[in-house]
Amino acid sequence: MEGKWLIADRDLNEREGLKWLLKTSSIPVTNILLASNYQEFVVLFEEESPEIILLELDMISRESWSSFKDLMRIYDPVLLLTSAEATFEKARLSIDMQALDLMIKPFSAAKVKSAFQKAASRLSKRNHPKGSLRSHSYKDISYEALFIQQAVVSKNYSIAAFKTESVEKEDILYSFLSDYPFKEIHGIFPLSDLVLLLFEESYPNIVEQCQKVMRKWEEEYSDPLAIVIHKGTSLTLSLHEKYIETRKMLQFTYYRGYRQVVVFEYTPDWVHIDPFLTPPEQREWIEMLSNLDLESIKKWLYDQFLQLIDPYPEPGLVRIRLTSILAQIRRYMKTFNLDEDLHCEKEYRYIFHSILYDSVLYRSVQNLIIFIQKIFAAAELSLKNNKQDPIERGITFMEANFSNYKLRLDDVARYVDRNPSYYSHILISKTGKSFVEVLTGIRIKEAKRLLIETRNPIKEISKLVGFQNSNYFSRIFKEVVGSSPREFRVNISDHY
Numbered sequence: 001m002e003g004k005w006l007i008a009d010r011d012l013n014e015r016e017g018l019k020w021l022l023k024t025s026s027i028p029v030t031n032i033l034l035a036s037n038y039q040e041f042v043v044l045f046e047e048e049s050p051e052i053i054l055l056e057l058d059m060i061s062r063e064s065w066s067s068f069k070d071l072m073r074i075y076d077p078v079l080l081l082t083s084a085e086a087t088f089e090k091a092r093l094s095i096d097m098q099a100l101d102l103m104i105k106p107f108s109a110a111k112v113k114s115a116f117q118k119a120a121s122r123l124s125k126r127n128h129p130k131g132s133l134r135s136h137s138y139k140d141i142s143y144e145a146l147f148i149q150q151a152v153v154s155k156n157y158s159i160a161a162f163k164t165e166s167v168e169k170e171d172i173l174y175s176f177l178s179d180y181p182f183k184e185i186h187g188i189f190p191l192s193d194l195v196l197l198l199f200e201e202s203y204p205n206i207v208e209q210c211q212k213v214m215r216k217w218e219e220e221y222s223d224p225l226a227i228v229i230h231k232g233t234s235l236t237l238s239l240h241e242k243y244i245e246t247r248k249m250l251q252f253t254y255y256r257g258y259r260q261v262v263v264f265e266y267t268p269d270w271v272h273i274d275p276f277l278t279p280p281e282q283r284e285w286i287e288m289l290s291n292l293d294l295e296s297i298k299k300w301l302y303d304q305f306l307q308l309i310d311p312y313p314e315p316g317l318v319r320i321r322l323t324s325i326l327a328q329i330r331r332y333m334k335t336f337n338l339d340e341d342l343h344c345e346k347e348y349r350y351i352f353h354s355i356l357y358d359s360v361l362y363r364s365v366q367n368l369i370i371f372i373q374k375i376f377a378a379a380e381l382s383l384k385n386n387k388q389d390p391i392e393r394g395i396t397f398m399e400a401n402f403s404n405y406k407l408r409l410d411d412v413a414r415y416v417d418r419n420p421s422y423y424s425h426i427l428i429s430k431t432g433k434s435f436v437e438v439l440t441g442i443r444i445k446e447a448k449r450l451l452i453e454t455r456n457p458i459k460e461i462s463k464l465v466g467f468q469n470s471n472y473f474s475r476i477f478k479e480v481v482g483s484s485p486r487e488f489r490v491n492i493s494d495h496y
Helices: 012-023 038-048 062-075 088-096 107-128 144-149 165-181 205-221 240-252 280-291 294-305 315-335 342-357 361-384 388-400 409-416 419-433 435-453 458-464 470-481 485-495
Strands: 005-007 029-035 052-056 078-083 100-105 155-164 184-192 194-199 225-230 259-263
Touching: 005 012, 005 038, 012 029, 012 107, 029 038, 052 107, 052 225, 078 088, 078 107, 078 225, 088 100, 107 165, 144 240, 155 165, 155 205, 155 240, 155 259, 165 184, 165 194, 165 205, 205 225, 225 240, 280 294, 280 315, 280 388, 294 315, 294 361, 294 435, 315 342, 315 361, 315 388, 315 485, 342 361, 388 409, 388 419, 388 435, 388 485, 409 419, 419 435, 419 485, 435 458, 435 470, 458 485, 470 485
Parallel strands: 005 029, 005 052, 052 078, 078 100, 225 259
Antiparallel strands: 155 194, 155 225, 184 194
């Protein structure tokens, strides 16, 4: 339904900008009138009788307030207000006038478009004869039924959850869905981060409707949209239980991405994964990072994260696993003092935020790969400038080569391009441990893991961790741990 709009604002740029946003929207408009002051607003309002008003609240003087209220009460237009003052008084006046929205300057284009959509929707409902417009009344369904466990409802409903990738566009999405001519819809429930639609379960074309909605949305807005449909037919589930399941289903966009309609007819389950890198995986990452082996890193990340299939692991565990990888990269950064580089530190914080909050997994993985490329470039430059930390590099080298029983201080010193005596001195100064103590600690740590996670004979484990003589290994293990390897394995088994 087309409408006549009156935009009143003292700022010329604001008036023209609001007019342009309205003209470029998909909202049908008969005419757009502009007023630069309150007197001009009153004249245009009485002459043209606009159905929708967008008015700067600050232009109304105290003396004019009473006449303005009378004018609005008589003609009852759809009212949108703006103000440069984010005060309680302005909010109170807006509520007193029963304004549809109060926008505080400076406002974003998204906020303005959302308000426009609300106003157009309100006008459309007013102009339809009673009963001819689709009903959004919820009859026996209320918000409480979604959030609180109640008795099972008499009818069975399918739930469709609509979610934009940008949370700030949820208002626009709600207005968009409110205006869309759905069939057999029972209610629309806007939430803080998504919009829920209820359909009669018997209606067969829910998926087709949702696909059309997505295409229409993409024609008008660039923000990706995900739609998840719960078609479970169990009458034993309450609406609250279906809502919880739908919420869970929506997390699958983390793996599948947006711009698609996903249908579930069952309650999905997550599979468990170890969110932390195992010691062998840690060594593999140490080696890949040390060798600047970007291709191997890409393959590792793609195989681990981008080849996942249903049933998927819980997204939170995947995020923790990615941060476990980031911890290895962080240590690599410290090796070259890159944590002291402001640009590298900024990039690190960005990728950490991406891992924690990005809504789709593939983006976090791609961001991580790009970050590693930048770190490698910075590390190569650091090598040229000889700024790397020899202690961290040496320890990293020991962690990658501890299984070599021939590993000596000279090998590590040569790797970091330092004199053996000097490297031994700075190692003790920084860590408080000698070369032998550091290397032994690394070997014993791996030995404990093998004793816990494998059934390998102790003689074999001693060789795997760099000891040629199993008796010598057992003696050193007991000195460090307080029990023999055999006693350690038995105690662990009894504990579990």
